[in-house]
Amino acid sequence: MMKKRYRIKKEKDFKLMFKRGKSYANRQFVVYLRQNDEIPHLRLGISVSKRLGNAVKRNQIKRRIRAFYQLHKTELKPREYVVIARNPVKDMNYHEMEKSLLHVLKIAKCIK
Template sequence: MKKRFRIKKERDFQLVFKKGKSYANRQFVVYLADHPKTDHMRLGISVSKRLGNAVKRNKIKRRIRVFFQHHQDRLKPREYVVIARQPVSSMDYHQMEKSLLHVLKIAKCIK
């Protein structure tokens, strides 16, 4: 993802956590916050060390990024922070995609 689509700084994560709203299911927690200065979405991903070693965590993050790249045109321009929970470590991409779509539909951020 390009730099303008990423949330990397701790300060930006904390801002989304404080001012945003959270939606969750068993696999993911998604925090959403409006960002008045941008007209595109921004994404931050958090995967705990409890989900596995670095290889496993990076695989989960790559799959989440791919999901947001594929569905970028359907998502409203907001800031998204995705936190992966334990069941994600044993899921394949299609199961993760279904679960993320479910959470985003609950959040009403799909156009």
């Protein structure tokens, strides 16, 4: 379970990320990054569209993304992240998602 201070939930925070953040993408994910000097740790927001499946499937995808960040939080730079899952994600298992997220985060140079 991620603590509240590690999450991005508010619509205005998401909008700020899309406006001011820098985006990096591969076929499976779009990741928006933003340096926030007020916050010394990473914050995560997740967006999974209804096109990716029913509520069960979408929540499964979100849980897997959260698990990835939980596992890799020590290697990641303290930034604000918003992860948007794209269509191919719905057919992926956790290990494929992990590989894909690591790939996009390496492109973004936010792995220590």
